[in-house]
Amino acid sequence: MSRSKVAVLRTNSGNILEDYRRLLELVDYRSILDFNKETLIKLNLSWTKYFPACSSQPWQVEGLIKTLVEDGFPRENLLPIENKTVVTNPHKGARNNLWMPVLEKYGLGFTALPEVEWEVHEFKEPLMKLDQIFPEGIEIPKMFRGRQIIHLPTVKTHGHSTTTGAIKNAFGGLLKEVRHYAHKYIHEVLVDLMIMQKELHPSIFAVMDGTVAGDGAGPRTMTPHSKNIILASSDSVAIDAIAAKLMGFDPMKIPYLRMCHEKELGVADPDEIEILGIDISEINFDFHTKKSFVIWGDQMLRKGALRFLEKIALHSPLVVWAPAASNIYHDWLWYPTVGKSIIRKFSRTEWGQLFEQYKKY
Numbered sequence: 001m002s003r004s005k006v007a008v009l010r011t012n013s014g015n016i017l018e019d020y021r022r023l024l025e026l027v028d029y030r031s032i033l034d035f036n037k038e039t040l041i042k043l044n045l046s047w048t049k050y051f052p053a054c055s056s057q058p059w060q061v062e063g064l065i066k067t068l069v070e071d072g073f074p075r076e077n078l079l080p081i082e083n084k085t086v087v088t089n090p091h092k093g094a095r096n097n098l099w100m101p102v103l104e105k106y107g108l109g110f111t112a113l114p115e116v117e118w119e120v121h122e123f124k125e126p127l128m129k130l131d132q133i134f135p136e137g138i139e140i141p142k143m144f145r146g147r148q149i150i151h152l153p154t155v156k157t158h159g160h161s162t163t164t165g166a167i168k169n170a171f172g173g174l175l176k177e178v179r180h181y182a183h184k185y186i187h188e189v190l191v192d193l194m195i196m197q198k199e200l201h202p203s204i205f206a207v208m209d210g211t212v213a214g215d216g217a218g219p220r221t222m223t224p225h226s227k228n229i230i231l232a233s234s235d236s237v238a239i240d241a242i243a244a245k246l247m248g249f250d251p252m253k254i255p256y257l258r259m260c261h262e263k264e265l266g267v268a269d270p271d272e273i274e275i276l277g278i279d280i281s282e283i284n285f286d287f288h289t290k291k292s293f294v295i296w297g298d299q300m301l302r303k304g305a306l307r308f309l310e311k312i313a314l315h316s317p318l319v320v321w322a323p324a325a326s327n328i329y330h331d332w333l334w335y336p337t338v339g340k341s342i343i344r345k346f347s348r349t350e351w352g353q354l355f356e357q358y359k360k361y
Contacts, residue, residue, distance in 0.1 A: 004238035004267040007276040008231050008246075011211060013059075013350040016230075020063025023232045024207070026276050032205050032234045035073050039148040040201075041065070041080040042173050045093040049335060050355070052224035052346045053214035056152040058098040058358040060209040060230075064152065065106050075107050079147070083113040083172045087326045090114070101361030113173065117142045125195045128188040128259075130175075140174050140200070148203040149173075151236065155229065155243045156214030156222060157289040160186045162254045163244045164219055166206035166236035170197055187255035194236065194265040206239045207232045210246065212351050215287040221334055224342065226349050227285060237266020238273045245270050246280060247287040 007027040011019035033039060041064070044056045061080075069075060080103055082090045090112040094100050103110055120137035130138055151169040158164035160183050170193040175182065182189040197204055210229035214222035229246065233239035237260045241251035251257045251268045261268035346352040 003272060003274050004233065004235035005274045005276055006231060006233040006235070006238050006242045008229065008242065008280055009277045010228050011230055012228055013211075013354040016059045016211065016354070017063050017066055019230060020060070020207070021067045023230050023277075024064070024067050027232045027234070029067075029205065029232070030071070032203055033073075033148055033150070034203065035071075035077070037148050037202065038077045038079060039073075039150060040144065040173075041078060042149055042151050042169055043080060043082040043094070043099060044151070044153045044169050044172070045082045045088055045090060045097065046219040047330070048088045048093045048096060049331065049339075050096050050098070051220060051222075051335070051339060051343070052351070052355075053154050053156050053212045053222060054218075054220055055093065055097045056099065056154065057209045057211065057351075057355075058102050059211070059354060060152055060154075060207065061099050062102045062105075063230075064150065064207050065102065065108065069106055078108055079111060079143070080108055081111045081113055081141075081143075081173065083175075085172070087330070098355070098358040098361070101358060105361060111143075113141050121145070121200075123196055123199055125199060127192040127195060129185040130182065130189055130192040130196075133182055133185070133189070138175075138196075140196075144174065144200050147201065149197070149201045149205070151204070151206040151208075153206065153208050154212075154214065155208060155210035155227065155231075155247065157216060157218040157247065157287055159217055159219075159289060161190060161256060162289050163240065163247060163249060165208060165240035165243050166233075167194055167240050167256065167260070169206075170194075170236075174200075187259065190256035191259045191263065191265065194260050195263075197236075198265065203234070204236055205232070205234050206236050208239055208243060210243065212346070212349075213247070213285060213287070215247075215285065217290040220330055221338070224346055225285065226351055229283075235266045235273075237261065237268050241268040241270060242273060242275070242280070246283050246285055248284045249287070 046054045118139045121140045151166045153165045153169045208231040213227045244251040257268040
């Protein structure tokens with residue numbers, strides 16, 4: 001397997017936009033993206049509300065778009081997008097996470113994927129699980145076919161998949177809001193997403209923000225830590241592997257990364273990845289994945305002691321209880337109490353202060 005490259009830089013709130021330019025130039029992004037092709041900018045919305053490290057950061061969005069526009073990438077070829085889940089709203093999320101002021105500054109629109117045409121796509125390569133989960137056919141956004149894609153994930157843990165990043169960001173683009181049915185086989189599904197993307201997109205690029213990284217019960221109820229790291233790569237597997245390594249995990253022990261590596265969908269072995277930029281050999285965030293109350297309950301129903309209730313609880317009209325329970329826990333209980341306390345502390349950091357500046361755009 002060829003040696004993949006991942007660019008990694010340290011940054012600070014005063015130089016973040018310039019450092020994103022340096023990052024993209026370091027990985028030679030012009031050799032990855034065709035300026036003449038329409039390009040999807042797949043944002044990452046894990047929560048409609050803003051919470052540090054949870055969703056694409058506004059400076060991450062601006063760092064990418066500013067560089068592209070200044071380098072002559074036609075604005076009309078840049079298509080920022082995001083999907084919904086049963087518990088998120090893309091339009092509200094784009095406002096709450098301050099993407100909209102950035103997009104408007106550079107004359108770009110925002111497309112919510114539930115509002116575009118979806119169609120069943122028959123993939124040529126055999127899939128591990130998704131064709132069994134959706135036997136009636138896998139629907140994808142019609143606009144994905146033949147377009148380049150740039151993923152904008154953050155560095156964080158995830159209760160279902162240990163870590164999350166560029167690969168799982170496709171989970172929120174290629175599958176409809178019913179994608180929670182795929183959680184039972186999440187690692188195999190993430191491999192499927194890499195297979196699907198390679199068939200759909202002529203180029204795949206990822207720009208990952210680790211200025212604030214999330215530890216614990218991700219992707220939402222995490223403990224954010226200022227880490228001042230940014231990453232970029234044309235290999236989604238490699239950038240996720242290096243992010244996992246930075247967080248303190250062995251990438252080859254994370255099933256979706258190991259399987260992607262074995263299927264030659266990308267490189268997950270850090271020894272086979274060339275790092276451009278800083279020396280990361282001594283970096284270890286010492287993160288540990290935990291499960292939120294909601295993810296713990298979901299896994300109990302799908303794979304644990306309550307799996308005898310899975311069909312009636314998650315595959316019947318009664319399924320509406322699940323997003324309702326999630327919203328009650330996350331938005332009404334956790335966020336106003338624990339979450340607000342964390343955000344108050346975050347607001348005193350350099351990144352919290354920068355987030356406040358974006359409110360003035």
